[in-house]
Each structure stands twice: as C-alpha cells, then as structure tokens.
Amino acid sequence: MDQQDRLVSIGNLEAAVSLLLSTPPESSYFSANALRAVALSSAVSTSLLELAVKVVAANMVRTDRSLSGTHLLCAVGRHQEACSQLQDAGCWTDAATLAATHLKGTDYARALILYVAAGALPEALASLRGAQQPDTAAMFILACQEIHSEYLSSLDDELRSSDKLVNLPGLNPESEDVHAVGEYYGQYQRKLVHLCMDSQPFSD
Structure with missing residues (x-):
C-alpha cells in the first residue's frame, strides 16, 4: 500500500x-x-x-x-486565473473568448490591459466584441489609433512613410473586424437615438 x-x-x-x-x-x-x-x-x-x-x-x-x-x-x-494562464501560454484567442464570456468589471479590465501590453490588439478587440460592448470597442480603436498617430508624428519623415508603420498592426481601418465594429457601433448609436426619441419626458 x-x-x-x-x-x-x-x-x-x-x-x-x-x-x-x-x-x-x-x-x-x-x-x-x-x-x-x-x-x-x-x-x-x-x-x-x-x-x-x-x-x-x-x-x-x-x-x-x-x-x-x-x-x-x-x-x-477561477476564471480570472484561467484567463491569465492562457495569456501567459500565448493562447490569446482562447483567453479572449474566456474573458468575454466570464470576466466582468476590474477582472475584465485587467485582462484587456494584458492584451494591450503584449501587443495583442486584435485579441483585445475580439474580447470586447464578444462581450457585446460596441461603444467600448469603438473607443478602444479610436484610442489606439490616436496614440499611433501621435507616435507617427514624433518620427522623421522617412520613418513615418514606412509601409510597416502607416497602419496600426492588427487594427488596420480596412480590417474586417475594425469595419464590423464601426458598423455595429453605428447601429448601436441609432438605437439609442430612437430610444431617446420614443421615451416620455420626465415631469413632476
């Protein structure tokens, strides 16, 4: 024994x-x-x-x-720890799916920060899309593009014109995912407008 x-x-x-x-x-x-x-x-x-x-x-x-x-x-x-473990192992797509499905609040934000820190921008975007957060996904793209634009403006003309630097890796405006976020965000905004117009005004 x-x-x-x-x-x-x-x-x-x-x-x-x-x-x-x-x-x-x-x-x-x-x-x-x-x-x-x-x-x-x-x-x-x-x-x-x-x-x-x-x-x-x-x-x-x-x-x-x-x-x-x-x-x-x-x-x-222990979904947060599972997500971190997948990220550490380089399984970014699996981690994004797990984060979008199970993580909320600060745990979700922490997972997104790790994506960005690792340069896994497409996976971060996929996570936001999977969580049905079109407004946050759109703001994420805009923030990344603004930071990228500021970075380009700090370079000299020769480097700035490089094909590798013109578009942000993973968030090219012509990307299907980026385009889909724009379309979905537009629909989201239109729904908000209709809801506001259809709602009754507050009164005492």
Whole structure:
C-alpha cells in the first residue's frame, strides 16, 4: 500500500492531498496523482479544492498542458486565473473568448490591459466584441489609433512613410473586424437615438 493510500485509509485526506500534489510534473504519475488530489480535496473543503486545482494548473503550465489546467480552474470558478494562464501560454484567442464570456468589471479590465501590453490588439478587440460592448470597442480603436498617430508624428519623415508603420498592426481601418465594429457601433448609436426619441419626458 502506498503512503497516500495509507493516509486515505486512516482518514487523513489533507495529508494525502498534500502528498499527491508534491508529485513533480515530469513524473509519469503526475496526471493520475493530480486527478486524485483534486478528487480527494473536494471531499474535504472548497478552499482545499481550489488550492489543489491552482497547484495542479500551475504545474500543467510547466509541462505545456495549460489548456487542461484552465479547464480545472474554470470548473471551480477561477476564471480570472484561467484567463491569465492562457495569456501567459500565448493562447490569446482562447483567453479572449474566456474573458468575454466570464470576466466582468476590474477582472475584465485587467485582462484587456494584458492584451494591450503584449501587443495583442486584435485579441483585445475580439474580447470586447464578444462581450457585446460596441461603444467600448469603438473607443478602444479610436484610442489606439490616436496614440499611433501621435507616435507617427514624433518620427522623421522617412520613418513615418514606412509601409510597416502607416497602419496600426492588427487594427488596420480596412480590417474586417475594425469595419464590423464601426458598423455595429453605428447601429448601436441609432438605437439609442430612437430610444431617446420614443421615451416620455420626465415631469413632476
């Protein structure tokens, strides 16, 4: 009988979970022990389950199995950490989908900041579109274009005319996504106008 089996048999589940989580990611027993740790921790407490999932997910990143780790994080409601893990692994499209679906408020803003910092502007735009935020998506494009324009104005004429610098990478005005945001934002504004015109004036 293995040590973890003895711990389980005497009811010391926390110690068994700790021992299972100590399995190095390079071990051939890692996957099996990781799943056992998660299963056992769920029988102890929610906090231990979340801790076990975080440890397993972090170890999976080290072995290029980040998607498996994010599935576990999502299963226990740790969507922000799952999104960060996907971004760290360079899975920007998956991270954008997750952010648009599950993140709100400051968590969502933090995810967008990471996109911009990494130069993943198309993914940030996709995240905003997926979250059905046409006004924010339009403002994001305008802000990026204004910053890019200011950057170009600081360059000398030769560099400024370079084909590689004229358009903002990922947010070219002729891009299908950028054009779609403009169209959708126009529809959004027209709906707002109609709502304002159809609403009754306030009175005392």
